[in-house]
Amino acid sequence: MNVRLEPRENASVGLRLCVSLAAGVAALLLVAIPVLLAGRSPLEAYALMIQGAFGSMFALSETLNRATPLILTGLAAAVAFRAKLWNIGAEGQLYIGALAAVCVGSGLLQLPPALMLPTVMIAGFLAGGLMMVIPAVIKQRFGADEVVITLLLNFVVILFIQMLVEGPLKDPLSMGWPQSVPLIAEAKLPKLLPRLRMHWGLIVGVVAALALWLMVRKTVLGFEIRAVGENKAAARFAGIPVDATMLKVALISGGLAGLAGVGEVAGVKGYLSADLSPGFGYSGIVVAMLAGLSPIGTVLAALFVAAVFVGADSMSRATGISSYIADLVVALSLLCVLVGSFFLRFRLRFGQQSVGA
Amino acid sequence: GVSLAQDATRVAAIWTVPVEQQWASRLHLALVAADERGDIDYVYSENITNTDYERVMREYAEQGVELIIGEAFGVEQPARAVASEYPEVSFLMGSSLPPAEPNFATFDNFIHEPSYLTGIVAGMKTETNMIGMVGGYAIPEVNRLMNAFMAGAQSVNPDVRFSVSFINSWYDPPKAKEAAFAMVDAGADILYAERFGVSDAAKERGILAIGNVIDTAADYPGTILASALWHGEPMIEKAIEDVKAGAFTASDYGIYAFMEYGGGSVIIDETLAGPEAVAAANAKEEEILAKTFTVEIDDSEPASSQ
Amino acid sequence: MTDTPVLLSLSNITKRFGALTANDSISLDLHRGEILALLGENGAGKTTLMNILFGHYVQDEGDVRVLGNGGLRALPPGSPGAALRAGIGMVHQHFTLAENLSGLANIRLGTEPLVSFGREGAARAKVQKIIAESGLDVDLERRVADLTVGEKQRIEILKALYRDAKVLILDEPTAVLTPQEAEGLFAVLRRLAANGLGVIFISHKLGEVLAVSHRILVLRGGKTAGELETAVADRRAIADLMVGKAVAAVVRTPANPGEVLFALEDVSLHGAGGGRALSGVHLTLRAGEVVGLAGVSGNGQSGIAALISGLAVPTSGTMRLYGDTVTRPDPRALVAKGVARMPEDRQHDGVVGTMSVADNIAIEEVRSGAFSRMGLLDRKAMRERAASAISAYDVRCQGPDAEARLLSGGNVQKLILARVLERGPRVILANQPTRGLDVGAQAEVHRRILAARDRGAAVLVISEDLDELFALADRFVVVHAGELQDAGPSDGLDRGTIGLMMAGQGPAAAELAS
Amino acid sequence: MDVVFDILSSANFWAAAIRIATPLIFGVLGALICERAGVLNLGIEGIFVAGAMAGWMAVFLGAGLWGGVLIAAVAGGLFGLLHAFLTVILGLSQHVSGIGITLLATSASYFTYRTALPNVTTPPRIVPFQPVSIPGLSDIPFVGPALFQQTPMTFLALLLVGALALVLYRTPLGLAIRAVGDNPASVEAQGLSVTGLRVGAVVLGSALMALGGAFLTMSAFDAFFFGMVNGRGWICIALVVFASWQPGKALLGALLFGAFDAFQIRLQAQIGQVVPGQVFLMMPYLLSIVALILVARRADYPRALLQPWTKGQRH
Numbered sequence A: 001m002n003v004r005l006e007p008r009e010n011a012s013v014g015l016r017l018c019v020s021l022a023a024g025v026a027a028l029l030l031v032a033i034p035v036l037l038a039g040r041s042p043l044e045a046y047a048l049m050i051q052g053a054f055g056s057m058f059a060l061s062e063t064l065n066r067a068t069p070l071i072l073t074g075l076a077a078a079v080a081f082r083a084k085l086w087n088i089g090a091e092g093q094l095y096i097g098a099l100a101a102v103c104v105g106s107g108l109l110q111l112p113p114a115l116m117l118p119t120v121m122i123a124g125f126l127a128g129g130l131m132m133v134i135p136a137v138i139k140q141r142f143g144a145d146e147v148v149i150t151l152l153l154n155f156v157v158i159l160f161i162q163m164l165v166e167g168p169l170k171d172p173l174s175m176g177w178p179q180s181v182p183l184i185a186e187a188k189l190p191k192l193l194p195r196l197r198m199h200w201g202l203i204v205g206v207v208a209a210l211a212l213w214l215m216v217r218k219t220v221l222g223f224e225i226r227a228v229g230e231n232k233a234a235a236r237f238a239g240i241p242v243d244a245t246m247l248k249v250a251l252i253s254g255g256l257a258g259l260a261g262v263g264e265v266a267g268v269k270g271y272l273s274a275d276l277s278p279g280f281g282y283s284g285i286v287v288a289m290l291a292g293l294s295p296i297g298t299v300l301a302a303l304f305v306a307a308v309f310v311g312a313d314s315m316s317r318a319t320g321i322s323s324y325i326a327d328l329v330v331a332l333s334l335l336c337v338l339v340g341s342f343f344l345r346f347r348l349r350f351g352q353q354s355v356g357a
Numbered sequence B: 001g002v003s004l005a006q007d008a009t010r011v012a013a014i015w016t017v018p019v020e021q022q023w024a025s026r027l028h029l030a031l032v033a034a035d036e037r038g039d040i041d042y043v044y045s046e047n048i049t050n051t052d053y054e055r056v057m058r059e060y061a062e063q064g065v066e067l068i069i070g071e072a073f074g075v076e077q078p079a080r081a082v083a084s085e086y087p088e089v090s091f092l093m094g095s096s097l098p099p100a101e102p103n104f105a106t107f108d109n110f111i112h113e114p115s116y117l118t119g120i121v122a123g124m125k126t127e128t129n130m131i132g133m134v135g136g137y138a139i140p141e142v143n144r145l146m147n148a149f150m151a152g153a154q155s156v157n158p159d160v161r162f163s164v165s166f167i168n169s170w171y172d173p174p175k176a177k178e179a180a181f182a183m184v185d186a187g188a189d190i191l192y193a194e195r196f197g198v199s200d201a202a203k204e205r206g207i208l209a210i211g212n213v214i215d216t217a218a219d220y221p222g223t224i225l226a227s228a229l230w231h232g233e234p235m236i237e238k239a240i241e242d243v244k245a246g247a248f249t250a251s252d253y254g255i256y257a258f259m260e261y262g263g264g265s266v267i268i269d270e271t272l273a274g275p276e277a278v279a280a281a282n283a284k285e286e287e288i289l290a291k292t293f294t295v296e297i298d299d300s301e302p303a304s305s306q
Numbered sequence C: 001m002t003d004t005p006v007l008l009s010l011s012n013i014t015k016r017f018g019a020l021t022a023n024d025s026i027s028l029d030l031h032r033g034e035i036l037a038l039l040g041e042n043g044a045g046k047t048t049l050m051n052i053l054f055g056h057y058v059q060d061e062g063d064v065r066v067l068g069n070g071g072l073r074a075l076p077p078g079s080p081g082a083a084l085r086a087g088i089g090m091v092h093q094h095f096t097l098a099e100n101l102s103g104l105a106n107i108r109l110g111t112e113p114l115v116s117f118g119r120e121g122a123a124r125a126k127v128q129k130i131i132a133e134s135g136l137d138v139d140l141e142r143r144v145a146d147l148t149v150g151e152k153q154r155i156e157i158l159k160a161l162y163r164d165a166k167v168l169i170l171d172e173p174t175a176v177l178t179p180q181e182a183e184g185l186f187a188v189l190r191r192l193a194a195n196g197l198g199v200i201f202i203s204h205k206l207g208e209v210l211a212v213s214h215r216i217l218v219l220r221g222g223k224t225a226g227e228l229e230t231a232v233a234d235r236r237a238i239a240d241l242m243v244g245k246a247v248a249a250v251v252r253t254p255a256n257p258g259e260v261l262f263a264l265e266d267v268s269l270h271g272a273g274g275g276r277a278l279s280g281v282h283l284t285l286r287a288g289e290v291v292g293l294a295g296v297s298g299n300g301q302s303g304i305a306a307l308i309s310g311l312a313v314p315t316s317g318t319m320r321l322y323g324d325t326v327t328r329p330d331p332r333a334l335v336a337k338g339v340a341r342m343p344e345d346r347q348h349d350g351v352v353g354t355m356s357v358a359d360n361i362a363i364e365e366v367r368s369g370a371f372s373r374m375g376l377l378d379r380k381a382m383r384e385r386a387a388s389a390i391s392a393y394d395v396r397c398q399g400p401d402a403e404a405r406l407l408s409g410g411n412v413q414k415l416i417l418a419r420v421l422e423r424g425p426r427v428i429l430a431n432q433p434t435r436g437l438d439v440g441a442q443a444e445v446h447r448r449i450l451a452a453r454d455r456g457a458a459v460l461v462i463s464e465d466l467d468e469l470f471a472l473a474d475r476f477v478v479v480h481a482g483e484l485q486d487a488g489p490s491d492g493l494d495r496g497t498i499g500l501m502m503a504g505q506g507p508a509a510a511e512l513a514s
Numbered sequence D: 001m002d003v004v005f006d007i008l009s010s011a012n013f014w015a016a017a018i019r020i021a022t023p024l025i026f027g028v029l030g031a032l033i034c035e036r037a038g039v040l041n042l043g044i045e046g047i048f049v050a051g052a053m054a055g056w057m058a059v060f061l062g063a064g065l066w067g068g069v070l071i072a073a074v075a076g077g078l079f080g081l082l083h084a085f086l087t088v089i090l091g092l093s094q095h096v097s098g099i100g101i102t103l104l105a106t107s108a109s110y111f112t113y114r115t116a117l118p119n120v121t122t123p124p125r126i127v128p129f130q131p132v133s134i135p136g137l138s139d140i141p142f143v144g145p146a147l148f149q150q151t152p153m154t155f156l157a158l159l160l161v162g163a164l165a166l167v168l169y170r171t172p173l174g175l176a177i178r179a180v181g182d183n184p185a186s187v188e189a190q191g192l193s194v195t196g197l198r199v200g201a202v203v204l205g206s207a208l209m210a211l212g213g214a215f216l217t218m219s220a221f222d223a224f225f226f227g228m229v230n231g232r233g234w235i236c237i238a239l240v241v242f243a244s245w246q247p248g249k250a251l252l253g254a255l256l257f258g259a260f261d262a263f264q265i266r267l268q269a270q271i272g273q274v275v276p277g278q279v280f281l282m283m284p285y286l287l288s289i290v291a292l293i294l295v296a297r298r299a300d301y302p303r304a305l306l307q308p309w310t311k312g313q314r315h
């Protein structure tokens, strides 16, 4: 009797569901440890988590609101990772996208409302995209690793934003606080429902996911991105312009992250500051990988991560457990889902069974 | 939906920083004390990002908390919007903007007065005429205190020069310490310790430091020349009292940080400062309390002397 | 040979991969001093069997026994360490060398306690002694990355000998060697066998097998198909055993060359495309003619292939297609103009493994009107084209939607043939068209190439296998040190002349010498 | 210009550079070991936090300073083990596992700290490592003060650079680690365990990373703060590329970074707000990027970096 791993060709929907469920259960079991350490009842904590994430229209809207930037940064990572372009810089691209939105949307440009929003979004997309095209070009020209460069650029961008919101972009009415001038009303993404923070960015995210899905499956560009991502050498040999395709990927990836920034600044906050994102760029990587880089899956994974965070954070307040538990729960869930993905790729075989040849 | 204790007012605080942070810690301590006295039922959330801030406010409001204390600096608009939607809840928020009717009161740590007094002490004590100042970020509540300190020092010693740097982090004591060392190397003999880490550098190099907001003299024996302290108690107690009495209004509670209300005080180590400096500071304190002298509130970013 | 003691004995080895039975109850014995050749079509299970023997894979059934003190002892399954300790050395089909280390470091790897110091000197002395005895000369201090394939292989053999191997397994050792290097290897093997080493030798080249082995074991479809003494074997019998049916020989009719379709005129190439630079190369390809390019690997073949593939642009000189100068390299434009390119490394450059067969057939023309409209893919057209290619070229796969990575090597090559030949190209680059393919698959590829020639295409075949070149080429060119020499029509040529030209001697000198 | 010269010629400046570099030296050595074996460890930022917290907490609870160092290393090693389990044994994405480890180690450390010490406002302190001065040596002009204002952990870091170089280039273990990061098949074919080597390297490397964190709470400072690691781990990921995966160059890179940081702190203090402070703060990152661009062509990536290895699988 021995145990062996065998790769699976593809996992059925049923199996996917089972594995997701098992991962969720495992995560909950692990979460019990810190909850018990804090001297509370895990069952109560679970109930409060669910309530905190979905228990009311408000809770649900908050979950969706948090999922919005995660969908976009998740898509940014998914499209880049598919092409084996390791964009770890979505955080910086998000800020640059937000910056562009503020630059065009704070009154500098006077456009009819119908044009203003698209302009703001396009500006954010292009700015974020450019922010990723730079490391992609550096990689092509100099061979410098994009993981490290995009990571470092995140720090540069945040400092740059700080510099701007303390300097040229500073809102004179902010009483000295480092924040930018606000967006004008026409440049803001409308709320989906009155009094709730959910905004049209969510729709943008879902549409972007659908568009990417279509792009990957139905377009020549998607075909070329897949080929370049899976086997650069074969793609080059077959005449696919590898470098140009990579730049397109970079533009799309950075652009999506930039859109996330537009969403936060135009949909939620109204002005730019250096604390716009609590790490949405990094979480996007997690979201994309949980989704197996699938665009539609990214939407679901973003919802999952958002719900876990919002639910756990709310639970911490209701139980009096330290609010650091929210990140802890997200981390544990992530690792459980990650281990689960292993069982989608491999099956365990026990003993010696004979298989018809 | 949880049933409330009979007489304890339910108070929640929402901090964007860990409660170790000096600023939050002053109010947190006062709230914990009130909780221990049984006056209030205190809960808090720390390290809440501005992105999450509004949600947390709403969650507490929904839970039936009566008084919410926190910082609206990064979330002025949404915080005010939430307050207007929960008129039955009282909000007491750190803010640079005026209060908003009917339930949104504001405050800030206005301890520029004691900061000015510590400046007098430092200005008289410095021998190199060089004072090093290390701050986190150049934001109004930091700038204000630094500027008052500098004004105080200059009032007694026009030759004094300042070296100012910001480390761009609230919590990087090793880095703050390095920045302080750099100032000592450049000739500073007194350090203004806006951040944790600066007094450590002073102690290690055997020079003096000026404390800010909290009293750390016991941790750095022989190092803390003087400190400008912020006391959260007067404001917190006033606010609780107002809530209990149903008299909470959208007013500026920032005044409770002023010396006249006991929200700010200076503490000077006489053995380090010497009687002369103490006397000068005390004299100025009299003037402030007597309102014959007003310390200017200057929120602009302080800069090194050229 | 069977009078010497048995060194190694495999009995009833069975190994399954999912539904596929790669080894089906295979048994074999290896004697001291014996060279046993293991033959079989691609996928017959040779490598799998050796991987089990060496502990890379765990068999489902059967056991491996090795001669130890006092008789044959069972080897614990799944442990290369145990196999090494038992005296088994393996030279893998794909080298297992750390390229960032020196040859010596690779040899020492795993032979010393992990934390110990100063053993390098003794190790070097021992390896040098082995080199002296075996003739496996190689610079031990160079980084493996900088060694030629032949040198890498010598390092691999030294690795085994350094551990005092009793049994040496070589999996397709000559696939990447020049004829001269292969000869050198055989000499070494004979010497080692004479000293008592047992050798298992896997190859697809029947000539080599007949030349070097004592005994031949043929696998087919994971089963033992037959076993014969080399002394009594002939090519035909072996090929029939391997394939299970007679393999028809491919006949080349005399060529009828027409106009020049492709030409390199005084072309030099630096740096691009990897490999050696080219200098002053003249090459003409005519309609209806196969030109064979011979040369020791690394002398400039990759540069020439890169030029015709559109992956490199001449540093100087002119490249002409149908008389027009080609200025910018662009695989897509060349493909559109009727150039067919078969890559040297089909798995690496030929297919995108995770994409479907249909995708891989369409990949070169995905932007053309045939497969897309306004940036949208025409999946239906792609699938139809794939379906017809699959049946016309007998690509064995689950269908147009099967992932290319699941295809065997031979079928990948058929897929590429289908991709490039189906358009009726006028210029064809066939780079190592049958490397690693078994005799049946080889014959099929050769037939296709000759059929294209007969249709009027100009063909350049690059191969390290002289047998293949003689089977296909109407005319020979030889590349050495980045320079190309014309060797003339193949009819008047013999292997010796070509071999000398490959070694850098001019055609005249080569003729004199032969 | 005078300012620059004054700064560079002061022993205190060099002392600061070495001090600032110390946690980076630990971190970059740790990342180097992991990557040499073929595993990218983006968990580094969180492992720094865990080391800072665990080491400090151990000392706070009475373990003694070297006991704290040991506990920090063990904590780092445990997170390394988790990363190794996910990436080496299960072959899962190294990027995601790393980011997951960072999230887990950070939040677990914060949670533990807060649950253990719920009611602190001023963070409790320990007595940290003190600078060692060696009579005689400390008095050498310039070098003495630069080197002997340092705490034992700095010397440990410098020592580890040598030790790691020795192991990597002079022992069969080093050979095996370098080989497994280049081509795991080479190691397996020689009878060594790919998994064993990789797991070992990741655990060891993570333990070193944790020491970088421990230095912050036990040498550079005496208390644990939320957020005090402040991106130092990520810097190490950049430095290791800059160093072309060589311990000597890693030391050089860390020292250069430390020197630059010490320099900008001094320049900021002296020439003041002529340009926004952020410009100074950006410099180390921008210079790292420039350095990476310059070395990239020559960088010798471990070829098997990011490649999982499963025994009995085709690769």
Ligand SMILES: Nc1ncnc2c1ncn2[C@@H]1O[C@H](COP(=O)(O)OP(=O)(O)OP(=O)(O)O)[C@@H](O)[C@H]1O
Pocket: C017, C020, C041, C042, C043, C044, C405, C406, C407, C408, C409, C410, C411, C412, C437, C438, C441, D314
């Ligand atoms: N990694 C793998 N996982 C599962 N099945 C595989 C894998 N690789 C190959 N196969 C299966 O094994 C079969 C043969 O593949 P292989 O690459 O060994 O070709 P081959 O046997 O050398 O054949 P050919 O003679 O055509 O070169 C394929 O059809 C495929 O179904």
Ligand SMILES: Nc1ncnc2c1ncn2[C@@H]1O[C@H](COP(=O)(O)OP(=O)(O)OP(=O)(O)O)[C@@H](O)[C@H]1O
Pocket: C017, C020, C022, C040, C041, C042, C043, C044, C045, C046, C047, C048, C049, C093, C409, C436, D312, D313, D314
């Ligand atoms: N790890 C694996 N997973 C799945 N299938 C495998 C694996 N290794 C080998 N196979 C399959 O087992 C069969 C035998 O493969 P093997 O490599 O032993 O053939 P071979 O005789 O060495 O062929 P070749 O002449 O092409 O080297 C093939 O169909 C191959 O695809």
Ligand SMILES: [Mg+2]
Pocket: C042, C043, C408, C409, C410, C436
């Ligand atoms: Mg094969």
Ligand SMILES: [Mg+2]
Pocket: C046, C047, C048, C093, C171
């Ligand atoms: Mg094989």
